Amino acid sequence: MRRGLYLLLPLLYLLHNDFWWWNDSFLFLGLPIGLSYHLLFCLAVSVVMWLMVRHAWPHDLQEDAMRAAAREPGRAHDEEPS
Amino acid sequence: MIIAIISIYMLSVLAVGTLSHRLFRGTGEDYFVATRTIGPFVLLMSLFGTHMTSFTLLGASAQAYTVGVGVFGLLASSSALVVPVIFFFVGTRIWALGKRHGYLTPVQFFRDRWDSSGLGLALFVVLVGFVIPYLLIGVMGGGIAINQISQGAVPEWIGALVICLVVMTYVVYGGMRGTAWVNTFQTLVFMSLAALAFVWIAYKLGGVTEGIQRVAEARPDLLVREGHVPPLKMLSYVLIPVSAGMFPHLFIHWLTARKAETFRTSVIGYPLCVGVVWICSVLIGLYGAADFPGLQGPEANSILVRMIRLHSPELLAGLLAAGVVAAIMSSLDSQVLCLSTMFTQDIVRHYALGDQMSEKRQIFLARVFVAAILGLTFVIFLVSNRSIFNLGIWCFTGFASLFPIVLAALFWKRSTRSGVLASVAVTVLLWSYFFLQGWRDPSYTVADSGLMPVTVVFAASCLALWLVSLATRPPREEVLQRFF
Numbered sequence: 001m002r003r004g005l006y007l008l009l010p011l012l013y014l015l016h017n018d019f020w021w022w023n024d025s026f027l028f029l030g031l032p033i034g035l036s037y038h039l040l041f042c043l044a045v046s047v048v049m050w051l052m053v054r055h056a057w058p059h060d061l062q063e064d065a066m067r068a069a070a071r072e073p074g075r076a077h078d079e080e081p082s
Numbered sequence: 083m084i085i086a087i088i089s090i091y092m093l094s095v096l097a098v099g100t101l102s103h104r105l106f107r108g109t110g111e112d113y114f115v116a117t118r119t120i121g122p123f124v125l126l127m128s129l130f131g132t133h134m135t136s137f138t139l140l141g142a143s144a145q146a147y148t149v150g151v152g153v154f155g156l157l158a159s160s161s162a163l164v165v166p167v168i169f170f171f172v173g174t175r176i177w178a179l180g181k182r183h184g185y186l187t188p189v190q191f192f193r194d195r196w197d198s199s200g201l202g203l204a205l206f207v208v209l210v211g212f213v214i215p216y217l218l219i220g221v222m223g224g225g226i227a228i229n230q231i232s233q234g235a236v237p238e239w240i241g242a243l244v245i246c247l248v249v250m251t252y253v254v255y256g257g258m259r260g261t262a263w264v265n266t267f268q269t270l271v272f273m274s275l276a277a278l279a280f281v282w283i284a285y286k287l288g289g290v291t292e293g294i295q296r297v298a299e300a301r302p303d304l305l306v307r308e309g310h311v312p313p314l315k316m317l318s319y320v321l322i323p324v325s326a327g328m329f330p331h332l333f334i335h336w337l338t339a340r341k342a343e344t345f346r347t348s349v350i351g352y353p354l355c356v357g358v359v360w361i362c363s364v365l366i367g368l369y370g371a372a373d374f375p376g377l378q379g380p381e382a383n384s385i386l387v388r389m390i391r392l393h394s395p396e397l398l399a400g401l402l403a404a405g406v407v408a409a410i411m412s413s414l415d416s417q418v419l420c421l422s423t424m425f426t427q428d429i430v431r432h433y434a435l436g437d438q439m440s441e442k443r444q445i446f447l448a449r450v451f452v453a454a455i456l457g458l459t460f461v462i463f464l465v466s467n468r469s470i471f472n473l474g475i476w477c478f479t480g481f482a483s484l485f486p487i488v489l490a491a492l493f494w495k496r497s498t499r500s501g502v503l504a505s506v507a508v509t510v511l512l513w514s515y516f517f518l519q520g521w522r523d524p525s526y527t528v529a530d531s532g533l534m535p536v537t538v539v540f541a542a543s544c545l546a547l548w549l550v551s552l553a554t555r556p557p558r559e560e561v562l563q564r565f566f
Contacts, residue, residue, distance in 0.1 A: 019313055019316075023306050032151050032306075034150075034151040034154075038154045038155045038158065039154070039361055042158070045159075046166075049166050049350050049353065050350045053350060057346070058175075061175065061342045062341055064182070069184075
């Protein structure tokens with residue numbers, strides 16, 4: 001699932017370059033296609049990112065960071081209380 | 083009326099900044115990164131507000147007026163794709179390492195990652211060098227915008243001075259928490275006012291599609307990309323928003339998150355915010371092509387203001403002025419706080435005072451730096467040429483070309499300090515070369531092909547990092563263990 005979602009990212013990049021409508025100005029959703037397509041593209045990116053957050057989130061980051069921070073009371077750049 | 087609305091807005095900003103001070107804990111970590119307690123919504127708003135500048139409102143409509151619908155795909159939807167991906171893969175990891183090791187600046191992270199003080203210093207110089215023009219553009223844009231919207235009633239220098247003073251007050255007083263809270267307020271203001279201005283103008287024109295029909299009659303070429311956006315430019319422009327991965331002011335905002343999960347709202351919400359704000363600005367610019375044909379050069383930058391004046395009551399013009407100021411200040415505050423944090427932590431604390439520097443002293447020094455940086459920026463604004471506006475895209479090119487460094491820091495164990503230094507050196511050299519070319523001809527692309535110079539600099543930066551890293555001794559195992 002995670003790898004499949006990652007593969008959607010280069011696909012989104014390819015879809016971003018909509019050269020097939022480069023010289024078209026027909027209206028779609030009341031806007032020129034060159035505009036409505038990219039507006040829908042933003043929505044599509046948000047949906048893909050939602051899927052990534054849901055199914056490919058790096059849960060280990062949170063736990064590792066909390067554990068390591070607890071192990072390092074005198075963290076490199078923290079200061080003693082004034 | 084306009085001056086009254088701007089004044090009320092400035093007072094509201096100061097009130098929000100002051101309110102945030104009630105939660106101030108008096109520690110260095112609280113002043114610099116809000117004790118890493120920022121929640122999901124404030125993180126989204128502060129990241130979005132910091133990334134979007136006055137260009138989002140004024141520049142986007144001017145570009146749509148000149149270039150047409152292609153500007154949305156070029157500038158907006160490319161950011162909508164690239165920036166959340168960076169938040170997902172880079173931002174969360176930077177947050178985790180910041181939490182683990184207590185980092186407050188990007189330089190601290192890079193210095194530790196490659197165990198090199200010299201590399202930290204080199205990156206400090208380059209990052210600060212790229213942020214300062216960006217800062218200057220914000221102050222300049224603010225002065226010019228207020229002057230235009232008030233029809234000359236407020237001189238540019240007064241507009242710029244007021245912006246500097248207000249930002250200085252709440253950043254000095256509220257630190258990162260004040261900045262994040264004010265950013266949230268300002269982002270909500272400029273998003274809603276962009277939408278309000280668009281809805282009002284579209285209503286006056288008889289509807290969204292009716293407005294487009296008028297453009298189709300006056301300037302049909304603006305409704306297609308052909309002739310305005312070369313395909314190679316579209317392909318390569320996607321590297322420009324990559325710069326977000328190396329912006330030190332976004333880096334520091336990542337460190338403020340309460341936990342890794344806090345990023346989820348930003349990852350999902352960012353593309354939607356981009357879509358909402360940019361579609362309004364771009365459509366107003368397009369409609370302007372029918373109402374104000376023939377504007378050239380800097381005149382086109384005022385298209386949004388002209389459209390508001392033509393179609394809206396003075397109240398809306400005043401609110402728009404507040405929106406523009408909001409967009410400017412929401413970037414300026416983070417940049418200033420970031421620079422003052424870097425000067426305090428990466429120079430004074432690292433080289434001069436070390437651990438003898440108490441938290442109170444750190445906060446005091448950071449506040450002095452905030453005031454000094456804004457004061458210096460204002461002085462440069464007074465004496466500099468307006469052509470400095472062209473620097474904007476070059477700052478993005480520089481940051482984007484340094485992005486391989488943060489990728490290597492997080493994902494490539496074999497990368498070495500010499501590789502990173504080579505990457506920085508190649509970036510600076512090639513950037514300088516292309517900058518000189520672009521300064522002479524603002525529409526410059528590589529060999530007139532439409533290819534953005536950032537593509538060449540980015541590729542060379544990657545190559546230098548890769549080759550020199552492989553040719554030099556691998557990093558020590560004990561250093562790697564701290565990061566992988």
